[in-house]
Amino acid sequence: MKYEKLAKAIIENVGGKENVNSVVHCITRLRFKLKDEGKANTEVLENMDGVVTVRQSGGQYQVVIGNHVPDVYKAVVAEGGFESNRPVDDPDDKSNKGSLLDRFIDMISGIFQPILAVLVASGMIKGFNALFIAMGWLNEASGTYQVLNAIGDALFYFLPIFLGYTAMKKFGGTPFLGMLIAGALVYPALDPGAQAGEPLYTLFAGTLFESPVHIEFFGIPIILMTYAMSVIPIILSTFFAAKLENFFARIVPDVVKTFVVPMLTVLIIVPLTFIVIGPIATWASQLLGAGTIWLYELSPVIAGAVVGAFWLVFVMFGLHWGLVPIAINNFSSQGWDPILALMFVHSFALAGALTAIWMRTKKQKLKTLTPPAILSAIFGVTEPGMYGIALPLKKPFIFTLIASGIGGALLGLFGTVGYAMGGLGIFQLPSFIQPKEGINVAFIGALIAAAVGTVLAFVLTYFFSGANKETEEPAPQAEDNTKQNVTSKVIESPLNGEVIKLADISDSAFASGALGKGVAIKPSEGKLISPVAGTVSALFDTQHAIGIVTEHGAELLVHIGMDTVQLEGKFFNAHVAQGDKIEKGQLLIEFDIEAIEKAGYDIFTPVVITNFDQYTSIETAEEGKIQVGKPIIFLDK
Incomplete structure (x- = not known):
């Protein structure tokens, strides 16, 4: 842990663990209640790197830390084995952070914030590479295309590794440990596509949850799934990993703590992720796929509304993988598929919402980030705009879902289907051309749905998201008791x-x-x-x-x-x-x-x-x- 050394020194100089009755923290300082304040070495503490000063007041021995006090407090609790009572000024007090949805969105956006710039850059490269293919300037066999594809796709394919770092850091664990967990999840040999030959056996054969088992962990079946490009599995894994790491940090002897704590953490979390999270995600995807087919047979309009409205949510949780095999099977068996066509509008709706944000906001950072995110969304790469802009602002994300749902309903109404596994965004459009009839009503319906989704998301965001709030303070006017100069x-x-x-x-x-x-x-x-x-x-x-x-x-x-x-x-x-x-x-x-x-x-x-x-x-x-x-x-x- 980053503050482990400082925590050890603080505990030693307040008289040791046995001299501490309790410790909490406020906004700037650790507040110890000591059995004997005379045993504390105040002079050493005051001259210690990482400590601002020491105060003794109101029966408390206060070690002033500054902005990093929550992190130091966690290290002190872990090092001393103290009871982690909620501190008097605990910034992690969940009761003060709004609804569960707000806290979830804040968590997701906080995890993505550190990689936002490279996320946008990767999205632009992916989009342009798809454009070069569509225009015939490159072909997929060319080295230029492959290098550009590697540059643009690397972050998205290995997204769990990037998120392993940022999520673990947010949850208070060791970031590189999060990367190790994510690396195991995307390890090529454990991808379902890498498994050759017949499975060892099949769980729940003949049911909706039929799952082939190719490998076991000490006799426990592992249902493999594709973790590349996923988000929620690694966030769940690092959340529990951070807690497990902190637990082991308290009980493992100091002499072996450096390597034993991370070893025990990954030995428990990685298998649990494969054994628990994998099956849950796989079965949820299968259930989603079966439910979507049933819903489409019941009403294409309702199915379009559901798939369109929740496609971005499905992607966030990795549930969309349950629809892809159904689509592939449809293409091979009947030559067309309605399911993936229903999500067509989501990238255009997001582009519309982002355009409204760009036009209304006065935040310079948003002004800079939205244009490349809009371009990426049009090309079908939604991650930069979704995770970096729309989701943190909440309302634009909700408006995107609404507009995409209405667009999906229109696709169902027009009977739009795909005749090939096309690209995403604007590059998916050619897949709607009927091989024999050419451009028909269903194809025109796709254009209408995309236009409606774009305009609706734009209008809702422009007028109702609050994206036009001022962000800069006005220049100060000279006052009798103020400095007579203009500042930024x-x-x-x-x-x-x-x-x-x-x-x-x-x-x-x-x-x-x-x-x-x-x-x-x-x-x-x-x-x-x-x-x-x-x-x-x-x-x-x-x-x-x-x-x-x-x-x-x-x-x-x-x-x-x-x-x-x-x-x-x-x-x-x-x-x-x-x-x-x-x-x-x-x-x-x-x-x-x-x-x-x-x-x-x-x-x-x-x-x-x-x-x-x-x-x-x-x-x-x-x-x-x-x-x-x-x-x-x-x-x-």
């Missing part, structure tokens, strides 16, 4: 009160500027107002502190009072939750100033930029009276 970004005051220098407050960790650059405010009114538009990145049970990531990337921390975490939420009332999108001027937290001071706590409130190292200059308002909405921090990059 401005943070306004979230409180009415009096500005003082950060260095003048009693908390040395904040006063030193180690936890962030900014100011402190002595509030005159118990209302914390959002100074920016952005996202609540941290809000804790005690509701005394809030972290905000602004839409221009500044990470803002507002900590109401000194040591007010010990009030355990009394006198605070939050009006937002972690993960919420917030607007400038929105009421965030109400607090009772008089009650807090009467309880013996200092009410001075630091307002700091925690990612200050990303700015070349941070200037603050002069000391004196301040009102909500007046600039207090000026940022230059």
Whole structure:
């Protein structure tokens, strides 16, 4: 683990495991309750790399860490074998992260975010390579095509390996361990297509879930499936792997921990993935395939609506593999297939939604990413636009599904079918041409369905997704108590009160500027107002502190009072939750100033930029009276 060495040193210098009654963490520091604070080596801790300072207050021995405190806390708990109680300010408190769907989408988008740029680049290369084939400029036997295909397809084929790294990192495990697990899943010899000869036996023969078994693991049958290009299997595997790794890190002796922990983790997780996740995904795919055929026989329109609306979801979970064998069988037995034709509109609907986002958004990053993602979607490569843009924004993804479902219903209504295993996106269109009749009503229906899906997704996203929200703060106007210069970004005051220098407050960790650059405010009114538009990145049970990531990337921390975490939420009332999108001027937290001071706590409130190292200059308002909405921090990059 990244912070294992630091955790060992901290535990040793607070007097060892036996001197610790309990440990929790708040937004910036580890809070130990020690049996004997005299045994702690404060001087050594204060001079330790990774520790900002040490404070002793309210019966707690506080080791100030900074932004990385959740990671250090996990390492301390693992190293010391302490009970992992929910910390007082736990940013991983799932109760504060919205609905299960919101948390799932946030997790998926967070896992894909680090690879988004290369995902878009790969999608463009794949799309252009398909265009070169369609135009006759290249053929599939040429070396140029094969090299370009390898470049464009490598990330998608080995996607589980990339996600193994990012997912394991997100879940708190060792990223390279996630890559190892994913590598085993896509190992060529364990792909179903690599299995030659008759199976050892067949499970559930004669039923819908009939599954050939080619290999066993200590006598346990393994139902192989194709994990290349899949998403959910590796995410599930790394989720449990991270927990298993942390468990072994607590019980395995230090002398062999370095290699025994990863060995035990992969020896358990990889076989379990093959034995459990593989069969579940395989059977779910088979059930989906059988259900789709039944639904098409019942009503092509309903089947088109279902396949069209949920195709992207099927792809996300790897369930679409249940439809591909049915389509191949249809082509070989009757020369045509209706199933894969029904998903035709999804890439055009996504392109329509992405176009609306590009036209409406003022976020520079989205402006840059959407054009190549639109092009990729038209060419049938939907992963960049889906995972990188539409899914994180939620509403555009939902509108894409709706438009694709309506387009699928139209395909069913027109009786559009495919006569060959064609390409994707615009390159699938030629497969709808009837070999004898040529262009017929069914082919025209495909064009109409694609147009309807594109326009509908565009309109819904353009008018109802909120993609037009401002993302940049206006340039500050000169005020009597502000700097008289124009800066690139401005943070306004979230409180009415009096500005003082950060260095003048009693908390040395904040006063030193180690936890962030900014100011402190002595509030005159118990209302914390959002100074920016952005996202609540941290809000804790005690509701005394809030972290905000602004839409221009500044990470803002507002900590109401000194040591007010010990009030355990009394006198605070939050009006937002972690993960919420917030607007400038929105009421965030109400607090009772008089009650807090009467309880013996200092009410001075630091307002700091925690990612200050990303700015070349941070200037603050002069000391004196301040009102909500007046600039207090000026940022230059």
